[in-house]
Amino acid sequence: MLQTLQTGPWLGLFDLLGIAVFAASGALAAAGKRLTLVTFAFFALVTGVGGGTVRDLLIGAPVFWVQDYRFPAVCMVMALLVWITPQRIWSEKALDWFDALGLAAYAVFGAAKSLAFGVPPLPAVMMGVITACVGGVIRDVLAGEPSILLRPELYVTAAALSAALYVGLVLFGIDGPLAAGIAAVAGFVLRGIAIHRGLALPGYRR
Amino acid sequence: MLQTLQTGPWLGLFDLLGIAVFAASGALAAAGKRLTLVTFAFFALVTGVGGGTVRDLLIGAPVFWVQDYRFPAVCMVMALLVWITPQRIWSEKALDWFDALGLAAYAVFGAAKSLAFGVPPLPAVMMGVITACVGGVIRDVLAGEPSILLRPELYVTAAALSAALYVGLVLFGIDGPLAAGIAAVAGFVLRGIAIHRGLALPGYRR
Amino acid sequence: MLQTLQTGPWLGLFDLLGIAVFAASGALAAAGKRLTLVTFAFFALVTGVGGGTVRDLLIGAPVFWVQDYRFPAVCMVMALLVWITPQRIWSEKALDWFDALGLAAYAVFGAAKSLAFGVPPLPAVMMGVITACVGGVIRDVLAGEPSILLRPELYVTAAALSAALYVGLVLFGIDGPLAAGIAAVAGFVLRGIAIHRGLALPGYRR
Numbered sequence: 001m002l003q004t005l006q007t008g009p010w011l012g013l014f015d016l017l018g019i020a021v022f023a024a025s026g027a028l029a030a031a032g033k034r035l036t037l038v039t040f041a042f043f044a045l046v047t048g049v050g051g052g053t054v055r056d057l058l059i060g061a062p063v064f065w066v067q068d069y070r071f072p073a074v075c076m077v078m079a080l081l082v083w084i085t086p087q088r089i090w091s092e093k094a095l096d097w098f099d100a101l102g103l104a105a106y107a108v109f110g111a112a113k114s115l116a117f118g119v120p121p122l123p124a125v126m127m128g129v130i131t132a133c134v135g136g137v138i139r140d141v142l143a144g145e146p147s148i149l150l151r152p153e154l155y156v157t158a159a160a161l162s163a164a165l166y167v168g169l170v171l172f173g174i175d176g177p178l179a180a181g182i183a184a185v186a187g188f189v190l191r192g193i194a195i196h197r198g199l200a201l202p203g204y205r206r
Numbered sequence: 207m208l209q210t211l212q213t214g215p216w217l218g219l220f221d222l223l224g225i226a227v228f229a230a231s232g233a234l235a236a237a238g239k240r241l242t243l244v245t246f247a248f249f250a251l252v253t254g255v256g257g258g259t260v261r262d263l264l265i266g267a268p269v270f271w272v273q274d275y276r277f278p279a280v281c282m283v284m285a286l287l288v289w290i291t292p293q294r295i296w297s298e299k300a301l302d303w304f305d306a307l308g309l310a311a312y313a314v315f316g317a318a319k320s321l322a323f324g325v326p327p328l329p330a331v332m333m334g335v336i337t338a339c340v341g342g343v344i345r346d347v348l349a350g351e352p353s354i355l356l357r358p359e360l361y362v363t364a365a366a367l368s369a370a371l372y373v374g375l376v377l378f379g380i381d382g383p384l385a386a387g388i389a390a391v392a393g394f395v396l397r398g399i400a401i402h403r404g405l406a407l408p409g410y411r412r
Numbered sequence: 413m414l415q416t417l418q419t420g421p422w423l424g425l426f427d428l429l430g431i432a433v434f435a436a437s438g439a440l441a442a443a444g445k446r447l448t449l450v451t452f453a454f455f456a457l458v459t460g461v462g463g464g465t466v467r468d469l470l471i472g473a474p475v476f477w478v479q480d481y482r483f484p485a486v487c488m489v490m491a492l493l494v495w496i497t498p499q500r501i502w503s504e505k506a507l508d509w510f511d512a513l514g515l516a517a518y519a520v521f522g523a524a525k526s527l528a529f530g531v532p533p534l535p536a537v538m539m540g541v542i543t544a545c546v547g548g549v550i551r552d553v554l555a556g557e558p559s560i561l562l563r564p565e566l567y568v569t570a571a572a573l574s575a576a577l578y579v580g581l582v583l584f585g586i587d588g589p590l591a592a593g594i595a596a597v598a599g600f601v602l603r604g605i606a607i608h609r610g611l612a613l614p615g616y617r618r
Contacts, residue, residue: 033356034409038363042339042355045332053264058465058475063264066320069328114478122481126457133454137554142343144352146556149454150445157450203446239562240615244569248545248561251538259470269470272526275534348549350558 018106023048023075027082044079055131104187107132107162128163153194162187224312229254229281233288250285253345261337310393313338313368334369359400368393430518435460435487439494456491459551467543516599519544519574540575565606574599
């Protein structure tokens with residue numbers, strides 16, 4: 001309720017999008033490990049709400065999904081969806097693309113909710129980045145995979161672009177929904193190029 | 207105090223049981239790595255109170271062991287117990303069985319405390335599952351072992367059975383202590399069969 | 413503000429020291445993986461504020477860096493510093509030494525802030541230990557390295573020495589700043605000997 005009032009209903013779409021696609025990416029990780037349906041649901045839930053949970057704990061908000069059964073229900077639906085569909089319809093990079101969508105959506109929503117809770121701009125950007133990356137990190141740790149942060153292509157940078165762009169545009173007086181749209185698309189495109197073309201910033205070489 | 211008032215003293219036994227056996231499983235993991243006594247204590251504490259800590263943070267309760275020295279003291283005692291006893295008295299599967307007890311006890315207590323804090327039934331079940339599994343996950347991550355979630359036998363499913371059964375029985379009007387006993391035994395038996403016979407649900411194969 | 417009032421400005425130095433050196437150790441871990449500047453910043457932030465964040469969540473304090481941009485700014489500066497300097501000026505053990513400084517400073521500050529928030533002595537010592545070790549654990553998990561807890565030399569023990577010594581000295585009526593200085597130096601020296609000489613307590617061998 002508070003969340004809706006302070007960030008507008010349009011931002012709820014970003015929250016839901018982040019949850020749904022991260023949940024799918026968690027279930028796909030479980031699929032890769034040939035786990036059971038209940039474990040699919042566990043991976044979907046933890047990956048789906050993980051980033052938002054950390055965000056809410058950090059900014060002192062009540063954890064969003066604990067009092068509202070609709071959020072965990074979305075995770076269950078995504079787990080079931082991945083479970084009942086044949087794996088061949090999921091391209092090899094499906095997990096990456098779902099993750100990219102969740103990354104951009106969560107970076108924007110994390111920054112927006114933080115601003116709404118009175119967090120100053122610089123920490124709000126960081127909050128967007130951290131909460132966008134936590135879902136994927138939790139999923140990789142649970143699945144025993146090397147963290148997505150260590151891949152050579154841009155990842156954290158795409159989240160940082162979305163979060164910083166959103167905060168910057170809002171500070172410049174751009175309307176929230178427009179700023180959110182631009183910022184999310186920018187981060188998603190950057191991450192998409194990174195996935196598709198292997199785009200990477202120069203790594204440390206000194 | 208609040209915890210006792212709202213869940214009844216009998217549920218405190220489940221809490222204590224979960225803490226003690228998870229603490230032992232943490233200390234046994236440290237034993238497997240040939241670590242020192244102080245590190246035993248650290249593993250015992252973090253594994254013992256980890257699940258309950260996450261539960262309390264999620265439902266907005268004060269973290270139960272921070273103001274009450276008796277809970278961490280239990281963890282220290284378990285660490286010492288594992289330290290002073292020869293390893294041969296711990297069967298190869300001792301860690302699994304301790305973990306199974308903690309899993310069932312924490313799943314019930316996590317769901318019960320969440321209901322007592324006004325969490326709706328569906329998230330309360332999930333809360334039981336998550337908090338029951340977090341202790342083992344933290345232990346495995348700290349010890350650098352593959353997460354117990356990835357093993358083929360039933361694990362998350364046993365926690366889900368305990369948590370869902372408890373919430374379901376309470377909703378049907380069964381007395382709390384009876385519901386808790388039935389639910390914990392059911393989850394423990396299911397996990398026990400999984401350990402003993404390698405029982406597993408069908409994994410994803412599409 | 414509350415933090416400053418209750419623990420005194422001198423303790424703020426320990427907090428800042430812990431943040432800065434853990435941030436540097438996070439950036440150095442990113443350097444070892446040849447990551448990008450933005451990922452350096454992410455590792456520096458998460459490693460730098462990770463321990464204090466867990467401490468604040470556990471004791472129910474507002475998370476210290478969320479409302480104050482100066483703390484994350486320190487992490488960014490450390491990331492940049494590591495990025496622009498040639499790797500050869502960082503000795504092979506630089507990460508270990510930075511980590512040792514952060515360990516001692518955070519153990520003392522974690523225990524002190526916990527006491528200031530009314531946590532009893534035994535859990536306050538544990539709080540110091542946990543929060544001192546969490547930064548390094550997060551860094552190692554993110555970097556996909558075996559946790560520092562598993563190394564044979566003393567690590568958790570050094571944090572325990574600092575935290576217990578501080579709480580003990582304060583209970584005996586020693587002035588806070590003096591107690592903090594003694595405790596931090598003791599833990600740092602112990603960890604230093606462990607790094608330099610490979611000092612280890614006897615491991616479990618039963």
